[in-house]
Amino acid sequence: MGNRINKKLNEDGKLLSIYFTAGYPKLGDTVEIIQQLEKNGVDIIEIGLPFSDPLADGPTIQQSSTAALKNGMTTEILFDQLKDIRKSVSIPLIIMGYFNPMLQYGVDAFCKKCQEIGVDGLIIPDLPVDVYHEEYQETFEKYGLINVFLITPQTSEKRIRFIDSVSNGFIYMVSSASVTGAQSGFGDEQQAYFQRIADMKLKNPQIVGFGISNSETFEQATKSAKGAIIGSAFIKHLNGHGVDGIDKFIETIR
Amino acid sequence: MKTYQADEKGYYGEFGGAYIPEMLYPNTEELRQNYIRIMQDPSFKKEFDQLLKDYVGRPTPLYFADRLSRKYNTKIYLKREDLCHTGAHKVNNTIGQILMAKKLGKNRIIAETGAGQHGVATATVCALMGIECIVYMGEIDIARQAPNVARMKMLGAEVRPALSGSRTLKDATNEAIRDWINNPVDTHYIIGSVVGPHPYPDMVARFQSVISEEIKWQLKEKEGRENPDYVVACVGGGSNAAGAFYHYLDIPEVGIIAVEAAGKGIDSGESAATSALGKVGIIHGSKTLLMQTHDGQITEPYSISAGLDYPGVGPMHANLFASGRGEFISITDDDAMKAGLLLSKMEGIIPAIESSHALAILEHRKFKPEDVVVINLSGRGDKDLNNYIEYFNL
Numbered sequence: 323m324g325n326r327i328n329k330k331l332n333e334d335g336k337l338l339s340i341y342f343t344a345g346y347p348k349l350g351d352t353v354e355i356i357q358q359l360e361k362n363g364v365d366i367i368e369i370g371l372p373f374s375d376p377l378a379d380g381p382t383i384q385q386s387s388t389a390a391l392k393n394g395m396t397t398e399i400l401f402d403q404l405k406d407i408r409k410s411v412s413i414p415l416i417i418m419g420y421f422n423p424m425l426q427y428g429v430d431a432f433c434k435k436c437q438e439i440g441v442d443g444l445i446i447p448d449l450p451v452d453v454y455h456e457e458y459q460e461t462f463e464k465y466g467l468i469n470v471f472l473i474t475p476q477t478s479e480k481r482i483r484f485i486d487s488v489s490n491g492f493i494y495m496v497s498s499a500s501v502t503g504a505q506s507g508f509g510d511e512q513q514a515y516f517q518r519i520a521d522m523k524l525k526n527p528q529i530v531g532f533g534i535s536n537s538e539t540f541e542q543a544t545k546s547a548k549g550a551i552i553g554s555a556f557i558k559h560l561n562g563h564g565v566d567g568i569d570k571f572i573e574t575i576r
Numbered sequence: 577m578k579t580y581q582a583d584e585k586g587y588y589g590e591f592g593g594a595y596i597p598e599m600l601y602p603n604t605e606e607l608r609q610n611y612i613r614i615m616q617d618p619s620f621k622k623e624f625d626q627l628l629k630d631y632v633g634r635p636t637p638l639y640f641a642d643r644l645s646r647k648y649n650t651k652i653y654l655k656r657e658d659l660c661h662t663g664a665h666k667v668n669n670t671i672g673q674i675l676m677a678k679k680l681g682k683n684r685i686i687a688e689t690g691a692g693q694h695g696v697a698t699a700t701v702c703a704l705m706g707i708e709c710i711v712y713m714g715e716i717d718i719a720r721q722a723p724n725v726a727r728m729k730m731l732g733a734e735v736r737p738a739l740s741g742s743r744t745l746k747d748a749t750n751e752a753i754r755d756w757i758n759n760p761v762d763t764h765y766i767i768g769s770v771v772g773p774h775p776y777p778d779m780v781a782r783f784q785s786v787i788s789e790e791i792k793w794q795l796k797e798k799e800g801r802e803n804p805d806y807v808v809a810c811v812g813g814g815s816n817a818a819g820a821f822y823h824y825l826d827i828p829e830v831g832i833i834a835v836e837a838a839g840k841g842i843d844s845g846e847s848a849a850t851s852a853l854g855k856v857g858i859i860h861g862s863k864t865l866l867m868q869t870h871d872g873q874i875t876e877p878y879s880i881s882a883g884l885d886y887p888g889v890g891p892m893h894a895n896l897f898a899s900g901r902g903e904f905i906s907i908t909d910d911d912a913m914k915a916g917l918l919l920s921k922m923e924g925i926i927p928a929i930e931s932s933h934a935l936a937i938l939e940h941r942k943f944k945p946e947d948v949v950v951i952n953l954s955g956r957g958d959k960d961l962n963n964y965i966e967y968f969n970l
Binding site: 373374375376377378380381384385388391396397398420421422423424425426427447448449450451453471472473474476477478481496499500501 | 593594595596597598599601602739740741746747750753754757758759760761855856857858859860861868870871872873874875
């Protein structure tokens with residue numbers, strides 16, 4: 323299988339991952355945004371499948387999801403937009419979305435479609451690791467998909483070890499107890515948490531998300547982690563500039 | 577034995593569970609590990625029972641509705657939850673959960689509310705205990721339900737508008753969950769119905785189960801038997817129904833009738849009849865029946881009754897429907913309003929419009945003369961006066 327995510331994680335250097343909501347600002351922007359991000363040196367892209375009730379997201383991503391749905395985005399349209407993406411894009415692509423739309427599409431059919439298109443992994447915040455392990459892991463693996471789990475500063479060591487054992491890509495390390503886009507800058511508490519996780523010597527590398535918006539927070543987050551994810555800050559950029567100036571936004575990160 | 581209660585993982589058949597982001601796991605896990613132990617602790621039970629008696633005014637009467645019974649030629653009893661302090665059954669649960677929060681050492685309470693009834697019940701118990709209270713309410717509902725917003729403020733709660741999505745109950749619930757994600761240590765989230773991730777549906781059902789516990793001994797006194805032939809309740813999320821059904825779930829000879837809001841008609845596009853219109857999915861951390869688009873986006877329900885327009889239904893009820901244990905009937909706005917007016921004129925009781933839906937089945941479903949039918953009168957109609965006035969040009 324040789325998943326693109328694993329290959330990328332084996333490269334030297336810190337990884338920059340960018341999240342955006344598919345269908346935002348305009349329904350047809352998806353492919354253009356992905357191509358621009360790759361061209362400007364982004365390592366991994368998370369494509370957000372919009373949901374009406376995104377529990378784990380703050381106002382910025384909520385609003386982009388509402389707007390994307392209003393623009394007409396659906397699971398089928400997203401898959402259709404992505405059908406030729408592997409002709410022009412070679413970096414890892416991950417779909418991030420809530421579980422209900424996947425359940426309605428059919429988990430097996432959804433995973434199969436991801437494999438056909440060349441999507442490498444999924445992040446599903448409201449599919450807990452226990453349920454995944456019992457009911458869906460086989461399906462994901464059958465289609466060569468990496469499922470990425472979140473951990474937070476409150477996650478117990480025992481549960482982190484379990485998540486590590488079930489994971490086969492990277493662990494999404496949520497920087498603080500919060501929804502997305504909620505904070506700015508990392509204090510001592512977060513640094514200590516990053517270090518604590520690094521000291522656990524997990525088999526999966528960690529990529530930090532939530533609260534990363536510029537080069538300073540990117541550097542802090544990646545001091546001990548393999549990479550960092552930027553979501554809300556990029557959505558704000560898209561909100562102001564559309565698909566123009568993605569190069570300038572990435573320049574401000576590294 | 578086959579049971580219609582939750583199993584230890586919070587499943588009712590295939591429904592329930594805890595489909596939550598990892599950020600919420602520690603919060604719900606703390607509750608899951610402790611709720612049964614705390615509820616069974618004698619000091620907890622004593623305080624809970626005492627408050628239900630002295631503060632809420634329990635037991636609520638089981639009233640034989642003589643004129644109504646004669647009209648419909650069957651024996652109709654009304655369980656008078658409308659006589660609870662704050663005007664509805666909601667307070668049974670908030671009393672239980674505020675005591676739970678205290679046992680867990682929490683000093684900040686959050687809640688969601690649609691029409692404001694659960695918000696008022698939560699603000700009430702927070703005032704009683706002197707605990708900070710924040711109630712999330714959809715921006716649209718705040719505008720529609722001004723008197724309840726004022727009540728919550730008088731009781732010392734802060735009402736925060738939910739500005740996301742459709743700005744109604746489901747979005748208020750989302751905002752409350754987000755608050756809980758942001759405040760995982762000091763805050764307890766008092767969910768108002770038998771919805772949400774495990775252990776909420778089971779915990780709320782247990783707090784509300786006092787309703788059927790009382791029906792049993794009250795009916796024994798009046799009819800010489802604990803079990804009615806039917807117990808009837810309206811279902812939005814389903815907390816009053818869960819309480820009224822609870823001790824009868826596993827007694828097959830008791831018929832269970834759940835009444836949903838058909839709104840302007842099941843096929844009108846403006847309805848909240850989840851069992852008829854919903855499909856299995858995930859809402860607010862629970863696998864249950866919910867109203868959604870083909871694509872899995874949660875849709876906005878409609879009912880004239882603000883307490884019934886939730887797009888999902890508690891997992892207990894989804895299982896009662898799917899298994900055939902419960903009989904599900906949906907009642908339109910018009911039929912509910914007529915039933916509310918009828919009860920007012922025939923028995924001198926003005927019911928909440930939610931409860932009027934349960935009453936309306938008397939026009940739609942035939943009972944035998946010897947049948948004992950207990951209808952849960954979940955709330956009083958004071959809050960709905962404006963709706964009644966407008967509807968009937970009073």
